[in-house]
Amino acid sequence: MDFALNDEQRGIQELAREVAEAEIVPHAAAWDREHRFPVELYARLGELGLMGVCVPEELGGAGADFLSYVLVLEELSRADAGVGVTVAVHTSAATLPIVAFGSGEQRGRLVPPLARGELLGAFALTEPESGSDAGSLRTTATRDGDGWVIDGTKQWITNASHAGLFVLFARTDPTTTGARGVSAFLLDREHVEVVREEEKLGLNSSSTADIRLGGVYVPADRMLHAERKGFTVAMATLDGGRIGIAAQAVGIAQAAYDTARAYALERRQFGSRIADFQAIQFTLAEMSTSIDAARLLTYRAAWRKQAGLPHTTEGAKAKLFASRVAVDVARDAIQVLGGYGYTKEFPVERYYRDAKVTEIYEGTSEIQRIVIARGILQQHERTLPVVGAV
Numbered sequence: 182m183d184f185a186l187n188d189e190q191r192g193i194q195e196l197a198r199e200v201a202e203a204e205i206v207p208h209a210a211a212w213d214r215e216h217r218f219p220v221e222l223y224a225r226l227g228e229l230g231l232m233g234v235c236v237p238e239e240l241g242g243a244g245a246d247f248l249s250y251v252l253v254l255e256e257l258s259r260a261d262a263g264v265g266v267t268v269a270v271h272t273s274a275a276t277l278p279i280v281a282f283g284s285g286e287q288r289g290r291l292v293p294p295l296a297r298g299e300l301l302g303a304f305a306l307t308e309p310e311s312g313s314d315a316g317s318l319r320t321t322a323t324r325d326g327d328g329w330v331i332d333g334t335k336q337w338i339t340n341a342s343h344a345g346l347f348v349l350f351a352r353t354d355p356t357t358t359g360a361r362g363v364s365a366f367l368l369d370r371e372h373v374e375v376v377r378e379e380e381k382l383g384l385n386s387s388s389t390a391d392i393r394l395g396g397v398y399v400p401a402d403r404m405l406h407a408e409r410k411g412f413t414v415a416m417a418t419l420d421g422g423r424i425g426i427a428a429q430a431v432g433i434a435q436a437a438y439d440t441a442r443a444y445a446l447e448r449r450q451f452g453s454r455i456a457d458f459q460a461i462q463f464t465l466a467e468m469s470t471s472i473d474a475a476r477l478l479t480y481r482a483a484w485r486k487q488a489g490l491p492h493t494t495e496g497a498k499a500k501l502f503a504s505r506v507a508v509d510v511a512r513d514a515i516q517v518l519g520g521y522g523y524t525k526e527f528p529v530e531r532y533y534r535d536a537k538v539t540e541i542y543e544g545t546s547e548i549q550r551i552v553i554a555r556g557i558l559q560q561h562e563r564t565l566p567v568v569g570a571v
């Protein structure tokens with residue numbers, strides 16, 4: 182086994198870290214306080230190739246591997262998790278499904294502007310009555326001549342207020358109630374009405390909005406992949422997307438740990454640095470160990486995806502574990518900082534608020550456990566093939 186990053190991966194990690202430290206960290210507290218979506222930042226990240234890191238070069242991307250993309254998300258989220266989710270949804274939930282399932286025309290027209298950051302992508306699956314049970318979605322696409330008429334409402338759509346491209350899921354077969362009657366569509370900004378911007382606990386520099394599709398007509402070439410294959414697109418997208426959210430969680434945890442460690446080495450009580458108290462040392466030791474474990478699970482899942490190996494279970498394990506670590510480490514960081522940790526003078530309260538959602542979106546922790554249980558029980562039944570691929 183080789184745990185070292187290669188030169189390209191290290192270079193991309195350094196680039197992301199430099200831009201995060203210079204252009205995100207100094208503003209993150211203000212963006213959080215003002216609930217400001219830093220629209221200018223995404224043009225800059227686009228110039229640097231960070232809006233399409235793992236998109237093939239011939240489609241306008243940087244042509245790096247999936248682990249490089251995970252490293253970018255980790256660094257951006259370490260600076261500002263709102264920026265992390267914006268880039269994560271744009272890349273793995275909106276751009277990569279077009280790379281994987283798009284027709285030649287769809288890939289050629291849409292992927293280059295997405296990969297260059299000229300167009301921001303969104304992924305619209307969730308509805309008011311359909312969250313974890315995504316197969317129960319009610320948005321309909323009804324045949325109209327050569328095209329489709331789409332009606333419905335989507336809820337909590339990341340990037341919706343700024344996106345120019347929506348990967349949107351609708352029921353094309355009204356005779357089926359479950360996942361089998363769902364198809365995926367590629368919609369433009371003008372097809373979609375943004376009806377409400379959500380107020381959230383954290384991730385205040387990201388946009389989360391509800392959208393309405395009021396009988397919009399789209400031609401047949403707006404369908405992504407094939408009719409009634411929307412769930413294939415959605416599930417493959419979420420398999421990769423979860424690895425990105427795990428990376429976001431690792432980034433948040435790392436930021437919280439870094440702040441706690443630095444503070445413990447500075448703060449003095451009872452005539453000593455608090456880092457000299459064993460209780461604080463043990464807390465830092467637990468934090469550091471959990472972050473290492475979360476990072477290794479995340480990198481393993483990314484490596485498996487890049488290698489074309491099954492990664493559904495591994496991605497779910499990474500997200501389940503890393504999101505818990507993010508919440509635990511951010512909470513413990515507040516404890517290490519004491520009263521200062523509870524104030525806005527330090528960023529750890531923001532990390533705590535931002536961390537929580539990693540246990541919820543792209544599948545809640547309960548859903549990750551279901552995915553993992555299904556994987557390990559099937560694996561057990563089939564005994565060797567999947568295990569043998571590890």
Ligand SMILES: Cc1cc2nc3c(=O)[nH]c(=O)nc-3n(C[C@H](O)[C@H](O)[C@H](O)COP(=O)(O)OP(=O)(O)OC[C@H]3O[C@@H](n4cnc5c(N)ncnc54)[C@H](O)[C@@H]3O)c2cc1C
Nearest residue numbers: 304305306307312313337338339389541542543544545547
């Ligand atoms: C900030 C934010 C951004 C988001 N961005 C997007 C986006 O860009 N695109 C998009 O499509 N969606 C997005 N979502 C939606 C997100 O994916 C859903 O919130 C998530 O999938 C959970 O669905 P739900 O909130 O409806 O919860 P529910 O499904 O109603 O679940 C409620 C509770 O019940 C539990 N539960 C549900 N089913 C089971 C079960 N079978 N067994 C055990 N427990 C169960 C859940 O784990 C949870 O604890 C976003 C959400 C947030 C908060």
